[in-house]
Structure formats: C-alpha cells, structure tokens
Amino acid sequence: MSTTDMVVTFPGGAKVDAHFMGVEIKTDQSVKSGGEGSAPEPFVLFLASIATCAGIYVARFCQSRHISTDDIRVVQKLTPLPSGKGIGEIALEIEVPPSFPEKYHAAIMRVADQCAVKKTILDPPQFSVRTVVRDSPTQP
Numbered sequence: 001m002s003t004t005d006m007v008v009t010f011p012g013g014a015k016v017d018a019h020f021m022g023v024e025i026k027t028d029q030s031v032k033s034g035g036e037g038s039a040p041e042p043f044v045l046f047l048a049s050i051a052t053c054a055g056i057y058v059a060r061f062c063q064s065r066h067i068s069t070d071d072i073r074v075v076q077k078l079t080p081l082p083s084g085k086g087i088g089e090i091a092l093e094i095e096v097p098p099s100f101p102e103k104y105h106a107a108i109m110r111v112a113d114q115c116a117v118k119k120t121i122l123d124p125p126q127f128s129v130r131t132v133v134r135d136s137p138t139q140p
Contacts, residue, residue, distance in 0.1 A: 015039070047090075051076040053117040054092050061111040065104070071097035074112065 006020040014035030018025040027042050029035025040048070055074045062069045072095065079089040094108055 016042070047076065047078070049117045050090060050115065050121075051092065053115040054094075054112040057111045057114055058094060058108060061104075061108055067100065067104075072100070 003021065006018050009017050009019065011017055014029035014033070015038070016027050018027070025045070026039040027045065028037060028039040029041055031037045033041070035041075051074055058072065058074060059069050061067075062072065075093045075095060077091040077093065078087050079091070080086065081088040092112060094112055096105070096108070
C-alpha cells in the first residue's frame with residue numbers, strides 16, 4: 001500500500017472511518033439520516049476542508065507579518081442552487097478587526113483564494129471506482 005492510500009473502514013452502524021498518513025478521521029450520519037450523530041457527516045468534512053484550507057492560508061499570511069489572528073475569522077456561506085438541491089455558490093468572507101492593516105485587505109483575499117482544496121475542485125481529478133479481491137484481511 002502506498003503512503004498516499006487512504007483506507008476506509010466500517011466500525012458499525014452508519015459510521016465510516018478514514019485512515020490516512022497516521023490519522024484516523026471518523027464520520028457518522030446524523031440521527032435523522034440513520035446514524036448516531038457521533039461525528040461529522042462526510043459532506044460536512046468536505047465543506048470544512050474548503051474553509052479550513054483558506055483559514056490556513058490566512059493564518060500563515062498573518063503569522064508571517066506578525067499580525068494576531070485572535071480576532072480574525074473565515075466565514076463560509078453557502079447559497080443553494082435554485083432547485084434547492086446542491087450548492088450554487090460557496091462564499092468565503094474573511095472578517096478582520098478594525099486594527100487589521102487596510103493595506104493587507106486585498107492581499108489576504110488573494111492568499112485565501114490560493115487554497116489547495118478550492119484549486120482541486122476547480123480543476124478536478126479523474127475518478128475511477130473498481131472492486132478488488134483481497135487475499136486476506138488486514139488492518140488499516
């Protein structure tokens with residue numbers, strides 16, 4: 001198995017866990033969707049990956065300029081498609097305090113726009129799905 005392989009296991013019920021680079025990411029479905037609500041749903045993690053990725057870029061920008069991030073937030077706003085199914089727009093707003101240097105307003109937006117997750121969505125990879133018979137059970 002390659003170091004870039006993510007292994008998904010099924011601990012029971014509606015729980016599905018991912019194991020990747022030494023980290024376990026737990027997911028569950030909401031009670032409404034038949035789960036226990038014990039962990040985020042996969043789609044919530046997808047959305048969080050966009051906002052937190054932008055947040056990392058914002059944090060690094062501020063840290064490199066010795067600007068405190070204490071009063072800075074990234075707020076992700078979702079606009080549904082007109083049909084009500086799916087997402088029509090994902091907007092990221094970077095909220096800064098009045099003390100944040102105005103000369104960096106445009107720059108911090110450009111930095112957040114460099115988010116690797118967003119770039120991957122805009123230039124999506126090809127997907128393939130197949131069934132493979134494994135010889136013996138293994139651990140993640």
